[in-house]
Amino acid sequence: MDDSNLTAALQANPSEWDLVGPTAEADIRRAIARYGDAAVKAAVKNLTKPKRGRKQERDWPELREYIEKDAREWLAGGDPFKTRTNYSIAQDFAAKNPGHGAVSTHKRIERKLAKKPYDRRWFVLVTAMHLSRDSLPHAQHIRALEELAQLNASAGIWQEALELAQSDIADYQAKTGGPPQASLSMKEIQSGARNALLAAVRPLNRQGGLFGFLPPLSALSGQAE
Incomplete structure (x- = not known):
């Protein structure tokens, strides 16, 4: 031009x-x-174009068995970080997955397990949080969220998750008239609060509408037809 x-x-x-x-x-x-x-x-x-260099190893999926083992031990009240050191995990991993060399793999894994902020402890606590939600007593889930909120205080996301879980427990107590049994999981508490609300609404619906302001659902259904 x-x-x-x-x-x-x-x-x-x-x-x-x-x-x-x-x-x-x-x-x-x-x-x-x-x-x-x-x-x-x-x-x-x-x-x-893609940058040249050695392809980055996707180690965390392969480390899942170690992380889950740690998480279950932590949920049971143990201290997996004392039971197994990062060095011992890296040594075992390198023996099973030597890659380009057992020594270099060992060093890489040990560095990754200790690298902040997403280190071994972070992955263990996140895994414990997920494992505890559906099938373990809700106190375990709360404990995992408390640890995550303390570990990542600057992020704020785990503090919000903790407050939401505590709100679910308070909601259950308000709708059922009492605190949840210690054996209930967070999933069961959330489900119980919903069921309690539905149980409270059904009689009102049969008696002439929700809180006396709306006609029964059956009447609305008939009008729709």
């Missing part, structure tokens, strides 16, 4: 010739006008 055409383009569409934007297409159009199709295509291909 010569100077006269460039000037005309600038005058016709000034927003598309800003230094940046307003869209990616506008930026590419400007680049093509300045450098040509071939140069832009070559630059895009070079900038978007």
Whole structure:
């Protein structure tokens, strides 16, 4: 594009010739006008091609058996971080999965298990939180959330999850008239609160509407027909 055409383009569409934007297409159009199709295509291909280097190992899925074992021990009241060190786990993993070399694999795994913020302790607690939700006493689930909230205090997400779980327990108590049995899981507490609400609503519906303001559901059903 010569100077006269460039000037005309600038005058016709000034927003598309800003230094940046307003869209990616506008930026590419400007680049093509300045450098040509071939140069832009070559630059895009070079900038978007995968980086060279050794492919990153996906170790955490293979470490799942160790993490779950730790989580179950932690939920049972034990201390897996004393029972098994990062070194011993890395040693066992490297023996079973040597990869490019047992020594280098051992070092890589040991570093990964200790790397903050998503280290072995974080994965163990998250796994314990998931394992405890559906089938273990709710106190175990709360304990896992408390540990996660303390471990990742700056994130805030686990504190919110903890407060939500505590709210579910309070909701259950308000709707059933008493605290949940110690053996109930969080899933059972949430289900129990819903069932208690439904049980309270059904008599009101049969007696002439929800809280006396609405007609019974059966009447509404008949009107719909």
